Amino acid sequence: MASSTSEQRNPLVPVEYTKGVNGLDKVILRGLRGVSAEMYLYGAHVTSWKNEHKQELLFVSNKAIFKPPKPIRGGISICFPQFDTLGYVGAHGYARNRVWSVDPNPPPLPMTSPTNSYVDLLLKPSEEDLKIWPHSYEFRLRISLGPGGELLLTSRVRNIDSKPFSFTFAYHTYFSVSDVSEVRVEGLETLDYLDNTKNRERFTEQGDAITFEGEVDKVYLSTPSKIAILDHERKRTYVIRKDGLLDAVVWNPWDKKAKALADFGDNEYKHMLCVEAAAIERPITLKPCEEWTGRQEISTVPSSYCSGQLDPQKVLMGN
Numbered sequence: 001m002a003s004s005t006s007e008q009r010n011p012l013v014p015v016e017y018t019k020g021v022n023g024l025d026k027v028i029l030r031g032l033r034g035v036s037a038e039m040y041l042y043g044a045h046v047t048s049w050k051n052e053h054k055q056e057l058l059f060v061s062n063k064a065i066f067k068p069p070k071p072i073r074g075g076i077s078i079c080f081p082q083f084d085t086l087g088y089v090g091a092h093g094y095a096r097n098r099v100w101s102v103d104p105n106p107p108p109l110p111m112t113s114p115t116n117s118y119v120d121l122l123l124k125p126s127e128e129d130l131k132i133w134p135h136s137y138e139f140r141l142r143i144s145l146g147p148g149g150e151l152l153l154t155s156r157v158r159n160i161d162s163k164p165f166s167f168t169f170a171y172h173t174y175f176s177v178s179d180v181s182e183v184r185v186e187g188l189e190t191l192d193y194l195d196n197t198k199n200r201e202r203f204t205e206q207g208d209a210i211t212f213e214g215e216v217d218k219v220y221l222s223t224p225s226k227i228a229i230l231d232h233e234r235k236r237t238y239v240i241r242k243d244g245l246l247d248a249v250v251w252n253p254w255d256k257k258a259k260a261l262a263d264f265g266d267n268e269y270k271h272m273l274c275v276e277a278a279a280i281e282r283p284i285t286l287k288p289c290e291e292w293t294g295r296q297e298i299s300t301v302p303s304s305y306c307s308g309q310l311d312p313q314k315v316l317m318g319n
């Protein structure tokens with residue numbers, strides 16, 4: 001897996017296979033103008049996404065444990081074949097704590113934009129996995145950097161079983177923010193959501209952009225294909241575009257829950273916000289030989305907007 005030293009130092013090599021924390025296999029993608037992304041084969045877990053100024057855009061906990069079977073706290077994890085505890089598989093499924101392989105010869109995937117920096121990862125259930133969730137599938141994840149530094153994740157799940165199966169899914173994405181109490185999320189106003197802190201009771205969101213002043217754990221239903229996180233202090237707006245993923249989870253554990261998480265610093269909740277493109281309310285059902293595709297693209301646009309002066313259309317349409 002490990003690449004040569006010259007490759008590791010050569011910024012022109014778009015894909016590098018190396019070792020990360022605790023010797024775990026890691027892949028580094030390098031895009032244009034110095035943007036980069038890093039992912040572990042353990043969990044197909046993206047742990048870094050940096051812009052052209054080498055600023056980290058994802059949050060990874062300082063207390064993250066890079067040791068199987070514990071999932072890595074932060075970055076982007078793959079929740080499959082189950083989101084959260086909505087079923088009999090363990091919380092968020094098991095894909096996030098399996099070692100994926102690099103797929104050297106994936107079936108063709110139409111590229112939406114030109115990029116030479118991508119990797120295809122593959123997960124197939126082991127005998128043990130089939131005891132946990134008795135369905136045969138091939139899960140292919142393409143991770144790529146687009147020409148504007150955007151990070152694209154395309155999941156393809158193929159049913160190679162003889163009977164149909166259903167699953168729920170999420171790209172559990174931890175965004176790095178300056179101060180969660182100062183950020184706003186746009187695109188989820190007036191939508192229905194299930195509140196995980198209130199036994200998944202259904203509520204309807206108010207008309208204003210979403211702001212944060214305490215624990216939040218909500219599954220927004222039938223969400224638009226674009227959602228924005230505005231970080232006024234950093235003058236940065238994250239834009240999430242999604243396809244095949246109707247729902248969006250918004251999560252921040254806040255102080256009390258943060259203290260209860262062994263792999264999360266007590267005050268780290270201030271600097272992260274999870275917004276997760278997901279398929280939860282209506283599970284994906286695949287008949288034999290059918291394939292599902294779910295895509296998440298995250299990008300940043302500079303924003304110098306002040307709270308209350310934002311034109312949401314401008315942010316959501318503008319890039």
Ligand SMILES: O=P(O)(O)OC[C@H]1O[C@H](O)[C@H](O)[C@@H](O)[C@@H]1O
Binds near residue numbers: 196217218251
């Ligand atoms: O601690 P984890 O298993 O990684 O889950 C972290 C969080 O993930 C999601 O956002 C869920 O909605 C939360 O209920 C859960 O606490």
